[in-house]
Amino acid sequence: MDQFIWRVLPLLSILVSFLVFFYFQNSHTAQLYPLIKFPRSKCSLLPHHHFWISSKRIVTPQGIISGSVEINEGRIVSVIEGYGKQGQSKQEEIIDYGDAVVMPGLIDVHVHLDEPGRTEWEGFDTGTRAAAAGGVTTVVDMPLNNYPSTVSKETLKLKLDAAEDKIYVDVGFWGGLVPENALNLTILDDLLSAGVLGVKSFMCPSGINDFPMTTIDHIKAGLSVLAKYKRPIVVHAELHQDYGNHLDINDNRDPHDYLTYLNTRPPSWEEAAIRQLVGVSKDTGIGGPLEGAHVHIVHLSDSSASLDLIKEAKSRGDSITVETCPHYLAFTSEEIPNGDTRFKCSPPIRDAHNKDKLWEAVLEGHIDLLTTDHSPTVPELKLLEEGDFLKAWGGISSLQFNLPVTWSYGKKYGLTLEQLSLLWSKRPAALAGIESKGTIEVGNHADIVVWQPEQEFDLDDNYPVFIKHYELSAYMGRRLSGKVLDTFVRGNLVFKDGKHAPAACGVQILAT
Numbered sequence: 001m002d003q004f005i006w007r008v009l010p011l012l013s014i015l016v017s018f019l020v021f022f023y024f025q026n027s028h029t030a031q032l033y034p035l036i037k038f039p040r041s042k043c044s045l046l047p048h049h050h051f052w053i054s055s056k057r058i059v060t061p062q063g064i065i066s067g068s069v070e071i072n073e074g075r076i077v078s079v080i081e082g083y084g085k086q087g088q089s090k091q092e093e094i095i096d097y098g099d100a101v102v103m104p105g106l107i108d109v110h111v112h113l114d115e116p117g118r119t120e121w122e123g124f125d126t127g128t129r130a131a132a133a134g135g136v137t138t139v140v141d142m143p144l145n146n147y148p149s150t151v152s153k154e155t156l157k158l159k160l161d162a163a164e165d166k167i168y169v170d171v172g173f174w175g176g177l178v179p180e181n182a183l184n185l186t187i188l189d190d191l192l193s194a195g196v197l198g199v200k201s202f203m204c205p206s207g208i209n210d211f212p213m214t215t216i217d218h219i220k221a222g223l224s225v226l227a228k229y230k231r232p233i234v235v236h237a238e239l240h241q242d243y244g245n246h247l248d249i250n251d252n253r254d255p256h257d258y259l260t261y262l263n264t265r266p267p268s269w270e271e272a273a274i275r276q277l278v279g280v281s282k283d284t285g286i287g288g289p290l291e292g293a294h295v296h297i298v299h300l301s302d303s304s305a306s307l308d309l310i311k312e313a314k315s316r317g318d319s320i321t322v323e324t325c326p327h328y329l330a331f332t333s334e335e336i337p338n339g340d341t342r343f344k345c346s347p348p349i350r351d352a353h354n355k356d357k358l359w360e361a362v363l364e365g366h367i368d369l370l371t372t373d374h375s376p377t378v379p380e381l382k383l384l385e386e387g388d389f390l391k392a393w394g395g396i397s398s399l400q401f402n403l404p405v406t407w408s409y410g411k412k413y414g415l416t417l418e419q420l421s422l423l424w425s426k427r428p429a430a431l432a433g434i435e436s437k438g439t440i441e442v443g444n445h446a447d448i449v450v451w452q453p454e455q456e457f458d459l460d461d462n463y464p465v466f467i468k469h470y471e472l473s474a475y476m477g478r479r480l481s482g483k484v485l486d487t488f489v490r491g492n493l494v495f496k497d498g499k500h501a502p503a504a505c506g507v508q509i510l511a512t
Contacts, residue, residue, distance in 0.1 A: 030172060030197055030433045030511045043505035044492035049073055051093040053448065055102040056083050059421045061439050068094075069102065071446040074491035078442060097450050100485055103421055104440050105137025105169075105447035106402055107428035110234075110298055110323065110371035112395070113139070113171075116162040117147025122376045122468050124166035127399060128506060130466040132168045132495040134400035135449030135484040138509070139169060140432050143176035143200055144211040145375070151176040151211070152187055153194040160508060167506030169489050170447075172432055176211055177201040177233060182218035188225050195510030197432045198232040200298075203239050203273045207394070216276040223280065227292035231511060232431060234296045237273035237306075238265065238347055258336040261389035262348050267302035270347055274306045277320075284319035296431060297322040299373045301347035303357035311366055321368040321431060324358055326405040327396045327474065329370075331355075339387025342474040344394045345375070359413045362423065369427040370406060374399035374467075382472050397473040400465060404482035405475060407453055417453070434509060446491040455483040464498045 040049060054068040058079070066083040069076055070092075108131065114121040131139050141159070143150035150156050156175065163171060175196035181187035188199070199222060201214040214222075219233065226233055253260045274297060283290040300306060300322050313320050327345060332352040336343045343349060361367045375395025383392040398405065406420060421439075429438030436444045457463060459478050470476060487495040494501045 029435050030509050031435075040492070042503035043501055044494065045496050045499065045501050046093075046493040048093040049491065051095060053095050053097065053102055053450075054084065055097040055450070056099050057101045057417070058440065059101065059103040059417050061426075061441055064417060069440060069446075069448070071488075071491045074446055076440060076442055076444050076446050079440060097485070100450050100452050101417060102440070103135075103417065103449050103451070104425035104438055105449050105487065105489065106135050106424040107138040107140075107432070107434070107438060108136050108372050108374070108399065108402060108424075109140040109369075109428045109432050110142065110325075111139040111374045111399060112142045112145040112376065114145045114376065115166075116158055118145060120378055121145065124163045124171070125168075125504065126466055126468045127374070128166070128168040128171065128504070129500055130400040132487045132489070132500060133464070133466050133484065133498075135403045135451055135487050136399065137169050137447035137449065137487060137489045138172065138429075138434065138437060139399075140172040140174055140197060140509075143174050143196075144206055144208045147210070149176050149178075149208060149211040150174070150196070151178050151181055151191065153190045156191060156194050156196060163508060166504050167508070168494050168500055168504045170437075170507045170509055172197045172434065172509035174234060175199045177214055177218065177222045178212050179214060179218055182214060182221045185221065185225055188222060192225065192229045192231065192511070195512070197434075197509070197511050198226065198234060198294075198296075200234045200236070202236040203276070204236065204269070206236070216280065219277070220280050223284070223290050223293040223295075226294070227284075227290045229511070230292040231433065232294035232296045234298050235273075235277060236299070237277060237297050238269040239273035239276065241266075241269055241272055254338075255388045255390040256339045258333060258338060258340075258343065258389060261344060262333050262350070264390070265346055265348050267304060267306065267350070270300070270302040270306040271309065274309045278309050278313040278318065281313050281318040281320045282316065285317040291319075294319045294321070296320070298371070299328070299345075299347065300324045300358075300367065301328050301350055301354070303350075303354045303361060307357075307361055307366060323369050323371045324362065324367050325371055325373050325396075326398060326402060326409070328358055329355060329362070330405055330409045331474065340474075341383050341387060341389055341392035342472055343396070344389055344392050345373070345396050346394045359410070363413060363415065363419065369431065370402070370423045371428070372396075372398045372402055376467060376469060376472065379469060379472060384472070397467050397469065398475055400467055401459070401473070401475050401480070403449065403451060403484060404457075404480040407482040408480045411453075411481070433511060446488055448488040449484060450486040451482055451484045453482050456481050457483050
């Protein structure tokens with residue numbers, strides 16, 4: 001009997017987490033606000049508005065089917081099982097992809113596009129071109145690294161204006177929770193009313209002067225407003241502790257040694273922050289005083305005590321989720337060359353055992369979704385020549401490589417196409433409250449990526465990469481599996497054979 005109970009308890013925990021997650025999904029929504037400025041011939045590399053896509057491998061909520069998807073005016077209007085079968089009409093264009101995988105477009109809810117104010121770092125044009133080339137059909141832009149940071153309705157307006165006519169995929173926006181609007185909730189209320197999908201906060205210094213860190217009291221105040229709007233807070237969960245045995249700040253360890261940097265941000269920092277967060281997330285469950293609010297922990301790196309705290313909070317019914325990133329699932333601290341600051345990020349990339357445990361948590365459903373935390377900068381801040389991990393900008397540029405990186409490393413652990421779609425499409429859509437995206441089913445936007453999982457390629461200077469400073473990406477030089485062939489956004493073929501549609505016809509997504 002005891003053995004039975006211990007086998008059933010983890011399954012019950014996952015079930016409770018699943019129910020809470022999709023209760024939260026159904027309680028808040030976002031709408032797309034198109035500005036129709038370009039004819040279809042400019043928005044799409046395909047001249048048709050009514051057409052079929054056929055494949056022997058289509059990833060649907062019911063499983064992988066051999067069949068066809070009918071698309072009309074940007075929406076999926078039918079899904080038919082049976083390869084080569086289409087509707088009665090013979091007039092529509094049929095695109096036959098054979099064995100290539102047809103899957104919901106990826107939704108990356110953790111991206112820094114850096115505009116306005118720092119377009120030398122990235123920008124809406126290059127960032128969304130990279131997204132389209134990688135099969136990412138929707139991104140949600142973070143409120144910092146652009147200038148000014150997006151912490152009020154006025155600064156949101158600046159970002160919306162900056163994005164106009166520049167986005168090749170659909171883009172939503174997080175606002176920022178900072179002490180100023182946490183202590184003056186009218187500012188926060190106005191920001192949420194203006195359409196941000198939720199707010200982001202840092203429990204440690206962000207590295208950006210106009211985006212100061214928040215305390216747990218600030219977060220608690222923000223949650224009271226978020227509960228009214230039924231939107232999430234997404235939190236960078238590291239809480240600075242005394243260095244203790246990890247690294248004496250006055251010692252003379254080599255800053256070019258990756259382990260020197262790794263030891264400055266131990267797992268205990270994540271654990272301390274998450275312990276505080278689960279202390280407030282207990283009130284977000286059904287019937288709690290903060291019901292409607294949701295806590296989401298970004299880029300989890302620690303697979304031990306931090307993850308255990310999240311699992312415990314889920315099991316008691318808290319409205320809480322967690323993401324991790326491909327770089328934590330692809331790289332290990334043991335393999336990072338000294339001086340190669342392309343690998344610096346925070347929280348840091350940890351050891352091989354930690355990576356294995358993260359993959360275990362992903363495949364068992366304890367980690368809800370994946371994001372890139374695409375965080376570009378300029379070469380002079382990454383300090384590649386100097387190689388000083390303690391001084392270099394932290395952040396990994398990877399927006400174009402989500403799909404092949406996750407697949408290349410994940411298939412070794414048994415990752416399936418269905419799991420890949422859940423992690424990169426359905427669950428991110430649920431977190432951001434984006435309706436009509438994330439699955440291939442009737443009524444949804446025709447946001448689709450077509451890719452070939454078996455096709456290998458080298459990320460070298462000959463490969464077309466669209467992020468602004470591709471040489472700063474830690475993935476350059478890798479051999480990957482899973483080449484993106486075509487990307488459709490609301491039925492528009494926005495990327496094919498290394499080329500983008502002539503016009504940037506992506507749509508801004510604002511919460512209602």
